[in-house]
Amino acid sequence: MTGEMNILPLPPTTPAASRPLVVSGELLKLQTPMEGLIAAGQSASAEVLSLKQNDQTFQLLLKVTLDSGRQTTVQATSNQPLPQGTSLTVSQPSAGSLAITVQQAIASNIATLTRLDTSQLPVGTLLQGKVLTTQLMPQTPGQPAVYRSLVSLLNTALSGSTLSIDSPQPLRIGSLLSALVQGSQSLSFVPLASRQEQLAITQQLLAQQSRQGSLSGLIDALQNLPASDTTSDDLRAAVDKLLADLPDAQQLSTPKGLAQALANSGLFLETKLLAGQNPALTPDMKGNLLRLIAQLAPGLPANTSFNAVIAANTLAQALPSFVRSALGTLGQVSAKPQPSSFPLTSRLLQSLEGEGDLEHLLRLAAAAVSRLQSHQLSSLEQTGMTEDGKLQTTWQLEIPMRNLQDIVPLQVKFQREDTPEKEQQEKPAEREPKQRLWRVELAFDMEPLGPLQIQAQLAQGKLSSQLWAERPYTASLIESNLSGLRAQLLASGLNVGDLNCHLGTPPQGNQTRLEQRWVDETA
Known part of the structure; x- marks a missing residue:
């Protein structure tokens, strides 16, 4: 959920602490009949410890x-629904039921709140909670x-409370919510992604990055895979398919070819699976890696202690459920984690002593899956509401590109920034038509x-x-050709602003990121 939903304000009521809850005589059915729990003609005090909804009824732990002072739980x-913390006075008309003779919310206990004290919770305060029950009210x-x-x-x-x-x-019962206080009887929901899921994504991302390895290391090993009796036909077919699906520079120079390469990068594999598509019908980098792992596993020695197969399969199965679920806990409200650095650093795995060719290849394939999932998690980490209230969506991925005899990993990050519809409608006469802001980052190492x-x-x-080159010759070469690039962009119908080349690498950190200056320029 990326938008806001206003909760209808509650009708005016008297404070909960001063009014009895009108359920006198209500029967509670005991799940386990208890004969003589409370003596005939007597009553006992009770407190609601927990509340859980089950279809149209509610399960209570009292x-x-x-x-006599003896306590028991039933x-x-x-x-x-009787909220947690509610105090009751009960009697027992039969072995299978309790009767509420008096139900009074006590101020010192936790009662149901039907209004908020804005002096205690000012407008704009972030509330976080868990849904206990949901009921459809009688309709007019x-x-x-x-x-x-x-x-x-x-x-x-x-x-x-x-x-x-x-x-x-x-x-949804059991779901975790975040909402902003708008008044004493009004709230508005905000996406959980900006708080709860960001913490879980960051933790997952750190774990993935510690396992990841560069795609170039795996592809080099696949290209030099020796033909032997241990290389089965199915394994060779999986290797050939993975290498054949790699795009070349000519394909990436056309809009259609680039769109196809982005779709097949592995970033959208889980989306395809959730949509019911057959991953075997279309090329996909991550799908090809998982098929390669499946073919490598049977060829390993029976006594090997190598566990990359288990790790890779666990990662492949965990990510879709992670994307669909709200992970983490709603504890203290913390600041949004800083986005991970772009691009991902190169990380080549060395062959271990005593490790066979297939074991090393399997370890490289598992590390490559982790690298693709690092890009996926980085995309999630950088998707959500920005500090100025804009909706930012990020797609970060990596495409191994053929360049003559070399394979060049091309890292790409797209970011789209949208103004929420609510802001667009506040003063329509003063606002221009809705515009999207796009950012693109590329990183590659090509000889x-x-x-x-x-x-x-x-x-x-x-x-x-803005372009950055780490070699002085390359920076000078690009600088001398910027005027020609500007002319081509103008001929394409674009209005060209800054177009510069720098020696070195882009600055990092919130205070030095160049795109912040670009935002100010086009505001």
């Missing part, structure tokens, strides 16, 4: 305190549906030019670009 079901003909939910708050001074909210759509990095930005038809 702590019952008898007159499980019961109810037709009404001609009026939209209203769902009432109980949400357990997990942060701020109200941590542990239960908040009752009304919303125009049901909230004889050496390492090159390119950053470009396109906004409102205006292109700005």
Whole structure:
């Protein structure tokens, strides 16, 4: 969910601490019948320890305190949600039920909140919570549906409190929510990605980067794979397919060829699988790597201690569920982690002593899968709301490109920045038509030019670009050809802004990143 959804304000009510909850005489059905729990004609105090919704009923865990002081816990079901911390006075009409004779929310205990104290939680405060229950309220003909939910708050001074909210759509039970306080009886949801998922993504990314290895190391080993009796026909076919699917520079110079190479880079494999596509029908770098691993595994010695197969398969299976799930915990609110550096550094794995050719090849293939997943996680890490309220989407990937006899890994990062629709509609008479801002970064090392990095930005038809070369000869060569590049870009219909070449590498860090100056230029 990337947009905002306003929760309907609750109707005015008296404070929960001063009003009895009108469920006197409500029966709680005991899940395990208990004969003589409470003596006839007597009552006991109870407290709700936990609440869980099951279809249209609610499961409660109660702590019952008898007159003698003895305490016991019982499980019961109810037709009404009783929030955690609610104090009750109960009696027992039969072995399988309890009756609520008095239910009064006590101020010292945690009661259901139906309004927020904005002096305690000012407008703009971020609340985080877990959905306990969701019920469809009785509908008035001609009026939209209203769902009432109980949400357990997990942060701020109200941590542990239960908040009752009304919303125009049901909230998934057990889901974790973040919302901004808009008033005493109004909230607006914000995406979890900017807080909770970012922490989990960063942890996963650190683990992936420690296992990753450059694609060039694997491809060099595949090109030099010796023909032997241990190389099966299926393994050779998997190697040939992986190498044959690598694009060349001519293919990447056409829009159609570039789009195909991006789609087959491995970045979208999980998306294809979730959509029900057969990965064997279209080339895919990550899919080819996983097929290669599957063919390498049977050829390993039976007594090998090498576990790259297990690691690679675990990674391949874990990523799709990770993308779909909200991982991590909603603890203290922390700042958004800094994006990982681009490009990924080269990392070549050396052959270990006593390691066979297939074991080394398998280790290289597992490291290559981790490298592709590092790019995928970096894309997720840099996707979300920016500090100035823009929606930023990032695609980071790596394409091994054929250049004559060499294989050149081309690292690419696309970023799209959108203004939320809400801002577009605030003052339509004063706003221009919606514009998207695009940023593109490229990094590659091609002989004889050496390492090159390119950053470009396109906004409102205006292109700005900065190039960095680590070799003085290459920087001088590019500088002398910038006027010709500018002329070609102008001929393509673009309005060209900054177009410069620098010796060295791009500056890193928030205070020195050049694209911040580009944003100011085109604002």
